[in-house]
Amino acid sequence: MTTAEDLIAAADAHCAPTYDPLPVVVATGEGAWLTDVAGRRYLDLLAGYSALNFGHRNPRLIEAAKAQLDRVTLTSRAVLHDRFAAFCAELAELCGMEMVLPANSGAEAVESAIKTARKWGYRVKGVPAEMAKIVVAGGNFHGRTTTVISFSTDPEARADFGPYTPGFQIVPYGDLTAMRAALTENTVAVLLEPIQGESGVIVPPEGYLPGVRRLTRERNVLFVADEIQSGLGRTGRTFACEHEGVVPDMYVLGKALGGGIVPVSAVVSSAEVLGVFRPGEHGSTFGGNPLACAVALEVIAMLRTGEFQARAAELGERMHRALAALPATGTVTAVRGRGLWAGLDVAPGLGTGRQVAERLRERGVLAKESHGATIRLSPPLVVSEQDLAWGLEQLRAVLGV
Structure with missing residues (x-):
């Protein structure tokens, strides 16, 4: 089997360097989860910058696409x-x-x-x-x-x-x-x-x-x-x-x-x-x-139906309630957002946003930095309450709280 390292090296050699992706090579996805070529699973808290609001391979959307392909x-x-x-x-x-x-x-x-x-x-x-x-x-x-x-x-x-x-x-x-x-x-x-x-x-x-x-x-x-x-x-x-x-x-x-x-x-x-x-x-x-x-x-x-909007509002409230406590710990300097969307400014002593994203990846969570010190979270709207809570636990662990 071709390894992740081989695939990353090939991409670096033949693709114009317009992105600096995390060293993850995805093979499959379902709902809020991705699996890489080595079989390791990751909770996706990026959701393609909101392109994947309905998760990976949403059954309703896949069925609509398959029917039209025929x-x-x-x-x-x-x-x-x-x-x-x-x-x-x-x-x-x-x-x-x-x-x-x-x-x-x-x-x-x-x-x-x-x-x-x-x-x-x-x-x-x-x-x-x-x-x-x-x-x-x-x-x-x-x-x-x-x-x-x-x-x-x-x-x-x-x-x-x-x-x-x-x-x-x-x-x-x-x-x-x-x-x-x-x-x-x-x-x-x-x-x-x-x-x-x-x-x-x-x-x-x-x-x-x-x-x-x-x-x-x-x-x-x-x-x-x-x-x-x-x-x-x-x-x-x-x-x-x-x-x-x-x-x-x-x-x-x-x-x-x-x-x-x-x-x-x-x-x-x-x-x-x-x-x-x-x-x-x-x-x-x-x-x-x-x-x-x-x-x-x-x-x-x-x-x-309004189902997904309501879900984003409910889970977003829980997510922001959990994140709101972080500035008092000194690990982040600000938290912003609305619904299932948040931006966290990482305190300088904890490293760059990229370094925090790397540590999250090591713990099985995918997020992305923005403008140096900010981490963005935008889980798929289909993420379960338990999975979201687990992902936020990993964030707290990375921040040391």
Whole structure:
């Protein structure tokens, strides 16, 4: 049998070094657990950055994919297929919107949202040609395409990839005064994560999202919510915006929409906004393909029951109750999050976030560091109460409490 060491060496030799993964080579997965090539099991507290909200090989989603594989998997948008209309209609309904623009990756959906906002700005708002501006927040993560990194504040994401795309203004996350000052007659959209994931699960101050919603309405600006990581049950609601009673003009969705099986993403908005497109102005060969639609339709059906949102809320409350005691021990300096999603800043004396993640791996738990000192936890929503408690015990053991 090929060993994990052999497989890691082969990957290092032949794959561009864009990631620095933990030294684990997965062979199988089920629910909240992964098994490596040597047969060792790991509790997955990362869940593919929320792409695996429903766990590994969820039976309902696997069955939906298998059934569609026996029928048709791709047509391109040159013709319609029999799952497409239902996918668009049911996703729009889940979001309380009217229209869907299907895509594949989250970054592609963000790019599509940017194009949509600009097109709307010129055709509907009347912004002069080439003058559209989009306001974003510092510490954001919306993907790694050239346009998206142009408004990133992360040096690792930006360095050596210029020249950068113009048309964006960055303001501090959570600062309504700065947001108000940034909005001008040429602003077409504000693009925000309701909770910033890559930055370390940063929850904005109470009242911030409603304040942004109020400002955007007053200035005739679109509020675009990037719920790629935070949406579809992760925070205990279908969308993180719901916690503050906010409905944006546009949702950007991805990750969990594909059920951990296929890449599926979408922009969801009103007919007024997405209706600005004309045939030939935008497209995607694989966007809205039959296999993607079949899996996503099952994801939507599962979310419609509210079961997974309730589970994330209940287990998330228990997780945060356990984590809340950690700062008093001196092992972490801060704990943030909502639902089954948390960011912990590790105290300097305990090492880097990477070192803590390595120690967790040794104890059979997979988590990932972010920005040096932060550990992110995002268990699958199907994790059992007992398994989650065991995983948190391993975390406490690693932290020495």
